[in-house]
Structure formats: C-alpha cells, structure tokens
Amino acid sequence: MIEKMISQPSFDVVNPLLFAMGEDVMGFLNEVQLQYPDAISFASGRPDANYFKIDQFSECLDHFVKNNAREKGLSENIVLENLGQYNRTKGIINEEVAKYLSVDEAIKANPEDILITVGAQEAIAIGITTLCNRENDVILVEDPAYIGVTHFAKINDYAIDTIPVISDESSIQAIEEKILHYQEKGKKVKIVYVIPDFQNPTGNSMSLTNRHRLLELARLYDFVLFEDNAYGDFYYEKDKMPTLKSLDQNNSVIYLRSLSKTIYPSLRLCLMVVTQKVKVNEKSIALSDLMAKTKGYVTVNTPSIMQAMFGGLLLKNAFSLEALNTEKRAGMKEKRNQLLESLNHFFNKETHFWAENISWNLPAGGFFLILKVPFRVTKQDVIACAETNKVIFTPMSFFYMNQGGENELRLAFSNVTEEEIKNGIERLSEFIKSKVTNQ
Ligand SMILES: Cc1ncc(COP(=O)(O)O)c(C=O)c1O
Incomplete structure (x- = not known):
C-alpha cells in the first residue's frame, strides 16, 4: 500500500x-x-x-549574553546553555520588546501581552486559529490582499471574504455592509485584517480619519482588527503615521510587527501584541495566554538564539531602531x-x-x-x-x-x-x- x-x-x-x-x-x-x-x-x-549587517549580529548575541549574565547573576555559559534549551512560549525578550514598542511606536503593552512569533506568518496562523471557529466566523481582508493571510485561511477552511482596500469613506461603509450581511445570515465577522501602512500589494496608506473610523467600527461591531505592520518603517514623504494600535482606546487591535523587512527575514521574528482579555466560563483570561497555548502546538517556542540577537540589538541601541x-x-x-x-x-x-x-x-x-x-x-x-x-x-x-x-x-x-x-x-x-x- x-x-x-x-x-x-x-x-x-x-x-x-x-x-x-x-x-x-x-x-x-x-x-x-x-x-x-x-x-x-x-x-x-x-x-x-x-x-542586513548579519556580521554584527554575533556582537548583538554576545551583548545579550553578557547583559543577561550580569543582570541575573549567572555565568555566561549558563546563559548560553539556556539559549540552547526549549524556552518560554511567549518569548524571552518580551521586556526589551515592550520598551522598544513604547519608545519607537508609542504602543503601551506589558511584556506578558507580547508574543515573539516565528514571523508574521506564524502570528497570523496563531491569531486566526485561536479566535475563529469555522462554522460561524468570517475573516475580512482587503482585496487585493497579502496572500500569506488569504492562503492560510483557505487551506485551513476558514471563511474569508473581501472588502475594498481602505482608501476612502466608501470603503469603511463597505465593511459595515459586509458585517450586516453576515449578521443577517447568523454569522459573525470576527477579524478584519488590514495593512494600514504601504499595503502589499497596492502601496496604499490608510488616512488618519479612516484609521479612526475603522477603530470606531471595530468598537461598534465587536470585531478584532489585525494590524499587519511590515512596511511602516519605510516612509518617504511625510512622517510616520500613528499605528492603529497606538490609537486603540477600546482594545480592538492585535498588532503584528514583522521584523523581516526592517531587520532581515531569516531572523523569522515578529512582535505580536495582544492586550485583550476574554471571558471563559465567567473567568477573565488574558487572550495572549490563549494565543500562547495555540503557539505551543504550532512551533513550541520561537528560536531563542534569534530572539537573543534581536534583544542584543535593542539593548545596544537604547531600545530604538530609529x-x-x-x-x-x-x-x-x-x-x-x-x-x-x-x-x-x-x-x-x-x-x-x-x-x-x-x-x-x-x-x-x-x-x-x-x-x-x-x-x-x-x-x-x-x-x-x-x-x-x-x-x-x-x-x-x-x-x-x-x-x-x-x-x-x-x-x-x-x-x-x-x-x-x-x-x-x-x-x-x-x-x-x-x-x-x-x-
Ligand atoms: C503584509 C506582509 N506581512 C508580513 C510579511 C512578512 O511576514 P514574515 O514576518 O512572516 O516574514 C510580508 C512579507 O512579504 C508582508 O507583505
């Protein structure tokens, strides 16, 4: 056979x-x-x-090890051994990353609200798997979209539908119409996935007004906004726009900050910020804990050596990549x-x-x-x-x-x-x- x-x-x-x-x-x-x-x-x-400057990353690793040994009162050998071991599912550089997000991106998150994932692709997989059920939930994406999200949803049989690229007020109305359309059918739009800065593939950038409108819509209809920020560092005209997450008063946004374009792709690192709490059997649980549970069955943990290299880079640069x-x-x-x-x-x-x-x-x-x-x-x-x-x-x-x-x-x-x-x-x-x- x-x-x-x-x-x-x-x-x-x-x-x-x-x-x-x-x-x-x-x-x-x-x-x-x-x-x-x-x-x-x-x-x-x-x-x-x-x-890429990959040669400098061995110095970053060294810096991280020395710093960790000093802070924790351990020998450098033990710190290195720990890097070789299985490690925390959420990540080992969450404190450094929380400082970076605050310094460079005006995002306030506790280290425990952060998952260091294997690229944005894993964050997308973990996010959708943790939040959606296949019978009732729908994921909306801009059309055209980044195929990393559409193809993941399709292979895994999640319901996915489209909205126009968010370029004017009519695109916000189109989202509302889609939500109401699914409500009538007894289904729920659970996730709206967007790339507000220099969207792949159109290059579109969402206006500040539309960022606010989208956040308001998420509050009204209780969906989660996945904000995928892979290109935000590459702005050529005006200053950086505020991310949805930095404007998010209602805790509607899950933020995915891939480092593939900013640092280099073979690090395979993404910073996933999940500040929400959910009620499970009357108990309030951090959604990041549930995401970590899913991650445990996807990649167990993100390679610690890669995290240490990036952690060292942050330590050497006062937590700013600017x-x-x-x-x-x-x-x-x-x-x-x-x-x-x-x-x-x-x-x-x-x-x-x-x-x-x-x-x-x-x-x-x-x-x-x-x-x-x-x-x-x-x-x-x-x-x-x-x-x-x-x-x-x-x-x-x-x-x-x-x-x-x-x-x-x-x-x-x-x-x-x-x-x-x-x-x-x-x-x-x-x-x-x-x-x-x-x-
Ligand atoms: C919109 C978008 N998100 C994320 C990524 C990168 O994903 P990863 O972090 O898995 O390398 C890309 C790469 O092409 C992209 O275009």
Missing part, C-alpha cells in the same frame, strides 16, 4: 483545499526567476541584503525615486505615443508600485517578458481573491539596484510597447 502511494501519488491522500486555493502564484514566479536567472526581477518584495532605519529608509527612497524617474523617462507620453494610456501610482512608502497598462496582463506575458526582454514582474490579478487588477502589474523595487531599475524599466518599456503596438 505504501509502495503504491509512493510510486503513484493520488490527490485524495492530501488536503483538497490545497488545490481549491487557486494557483500557486509564488511558486510560478520562483520558477520563472530560476528559469531566467539573468532577468532583472521586480517580482519579489524581498528586502535589500545590503542592509537610528538604524534612517539609512535603509533613505536608500529605499532613492530606489523609489529612481523608479519614478525611469518610468517618467521610458513611458513619457510626449515622446512615446504608445505610452498614452499607461499610468502609475506614486508610492509614499513601502516596496511596491502599480503600473496600469491598456491590455490584460497574463502569466504568458510574465514568461514572454522574462524570455525576450529579461525582466520579471507580477501581474496584479495574482493578489485578488475576486476579479480585479487584470490591467495592472506590480513592480517591487526593494531588491534591485538603481542601475537595475534603470535597465529593467527600459526593457519593460520595450516589452509593453510591443504589446501595445501589436494589439
């Missing part, structure tokens, strides 16, 4: 929802990148490795500017008649820009452009749960050099010109 399964795998041995989920778009893009390694890729939102972020933000802003300059040059309507119906947004932060073109962007276009013009992009339709984005493509500018941006946009303009003029 086992032999048969190995020699002839059959789909009924795996979760059918893996296939109902739709296409493996990231797998497709990875394949294209592997097949055309000399192509300039605007596909993935990976951070720029020039800012000084470290300045250089990264400036570098990313230059890339954004280079991209805008190249688009203005190679898609100039005055000098290129075919560029008349091509437009793009001006991202005020984050890693992404959206280009609108007068044709349907398909998977075949991605392959053709990689093969002929040696440049790779992502069709926006990949990120929609419903229809949408058919005439748009996403350009990630985070992991390309300014030179590559110039060359890549020139090549992309040749591809788009051939599409437009051959229609």
Whole structure:
C-alpha cells in the first residue's frame, strides 16, 4: 500500500483545499526567476541584503549574553546553555520588546501581552486559529490582499471574504455592509485584517480619519482588527503615521510587527501584541495566554538564539531602531525615486505615443508600485517578458481573491539596484510597447 502511494501519488491522500486555493502564484514566479536567472526581477518584495549587517549580529548575541549574565547573576555559559534549551512560549525578550514598542511606536503593552512569533506568518496562523471557529466566523481582508493571510485561511477552511482596500469613506461603509450581511445570515465577522501602512500589494496608506473610523467600527461591531505592520518603517514623504494600535482606546487591535523587512527575514521574528482579555466560563483570561497555548502546538517556542540577537540589538541601541532605519529608509527612497524617474523617462507620453494610456501610482512608502497598462496582463506575458526582454514582474490579478487588477502589474523595487531599475524599466518599456503596438 505504501509502495503504491509512493510510486503513484493520488490527490485524495492530501488536503483538497490545497488545490481549491487557486494557483500557486509564488511558486510560478520562483520558477520563472530560476528559469531566467539573468532577468532583472521586480517580482519579489524581498528586502535589500545590503542592509542586513548579519556580521554584527554575533556582537548583538554576545551583548545579550553578557547583559543577561550580569543582570541575573549567572555565568555566561549558563546563559548560553539556556539559549540552547526549549524556552518560554511567549518569548524571552518580551521586556526589551515592550520598551522598544513604547519608545519607537508609542504602543503601551506589558511584556506578558507580547508574543515573539516565528514571523508574521506564524502570528497570523496563531491569531486566526485561536479566535475563529469555522462554522460561524468570517475573516475580512482587503482585496487585493497579502496572500500569506488569504492562503492560510483557505487551506485551513476558514471563511474569508473581501472588502475594498481602505482608501476612502466608501470603503469603511463597505465593511459595515459586509458585517450586516453576515449578521443577517447568523454569522459573525470576527477579524478584519488590514495593512494600514504601504499595503502589499497596492502601496496604499490608510488616512488618519479612516484609521479612526475603522477603530470606531471595530468598537461598534465587536470585531478584532489585525494590524499587519511590515512596511511602516519605510516612509518617504511625510512622517510616520500613528499605528492603529497606538490609537486603540477600546482594545480592538492585535498588532503584528514583522521584523523581516526592517531587520532581515531569516531572523523569522515578529512582535505580536495582544492586550485583550476574554471571558471563559465567567473567568477573565488574558487572550495572549490563549494565543500562547495555540503557539505551543504550532512551533513550541520561537528560536531563542534569534530572539537573543534581536534583544542584543535593542539593548545596544537604547531600545530604538530609529537610528538604524534612517539609512535603509533613505536608500529605499532613492530606489523609489529612481523608479519614478525611469518610468517618467521610458513611458513619457510626449515622446512615446504608445505610452498614452499607461499610468502609475506614486508610492509614499513601502516596496511596491502599480503600473496600469491598456491590455490584460497574463502569466504568458510574465514568461514572454522574462524570455525576450529579461525582466520579471507580477501581474496584479495574482493578489485578488475576486476579479480585479487584470490591467495592472506590480513592480517591487526593494531588491534591485538603481542601475537595475534603470535597465529593467527600459526593457519593460520595450516589452509593453510591443504589446501595445501589436494589439
Ligand atoms: C503584509 C506582509 N506581512 C508580513 C510579511 C512578512 O511576514 P514574515 O514576518 O512572516 O516574514 C510580508 C512579507 O512579504 C508582508 O507583505
């Protein structure tokens, strides 16, 4: 029987929802990148490795160990041994992280309200698993959305539905309408997942008024707001906007602060802030304790050595990442500017008649820009452009749960050099010109 399964795998041995989920778009893009390694890729939102400074992280680890040994009156060897052991499920650097959240992000949280998770992806998994039941609860996400949340919900059979990207007052009304629609059906919108700062994939930033309106809606209809803040450090125009969590008077927000883009992704760290209490059998219980219970059965605990490295970084920098972020933000802003300059040059309507119906947004932060073109962007276009013009992009339709984005493509500018941006946009303009003029 086992032999048969190995020699002839059959789909009924795996979760059918893996296939109902739709296409493996990231797998497709990875394949294209592997097949055309000399192509300039605007596909993935990976951070720029020039800012990783991984060599300095051994010093951070050392700093953490020395500091811990001194504070706890232990030998450095014992502290190191402890780092090698299984550890607290909620994390081992919660005090340092609480100080960081207060200093840099104006978020007040007790160390016990914080879980240090294995990336935002684990925080999303823990949050949804702890809060939702499959029969009655619904998760709302903006459409288009970050596929990390939509695909997790779909594989695990949680009900998920869409709202428009929150860009004006009508999007807030659309959320209210969806909530009422589900109420009529006897269901409850339990979670609204949003990326207020430089949303992936649209780059949209939620206005302050809409942040307040959304918080008011959460209070009125008693849902939990998942605020995913992966890109908030990368603002290029105005100052940082206040996070939903820092404005949250009613304890409606669960805050996910991924460090993948700010520090580097292989740390696999996210700071999850859960300040709510819930009633279970008339007893008030910290929701963070229940999240920890779930986490215990997902990853047991987050690698202590990675936490110690980040803890050391915080200790060395007086609990603030601001000084470290300045250089990264400036570098990313230059890339954004280079991209805008190249688009203005190679898609100039005055000098290129075919560029008349091509437009793009001006991202005020984050890693992404959206280009609108007068044709349907398909998977075949991605392959053709990689093969002929040696440049790779992502069709926006990949990120929609419903229809949408058919005439748009996403350009990630985070992991390309300014030179590559110039060359890549020139090549992309040749591809788009051939599409437009051959229609
Ligand atoms: C919106 C959003 N959240 C979170 C992440 C990062 O998740 P993680 O912390 O698991 O690396 C990404 C990465 O692409 C993202 O776009």
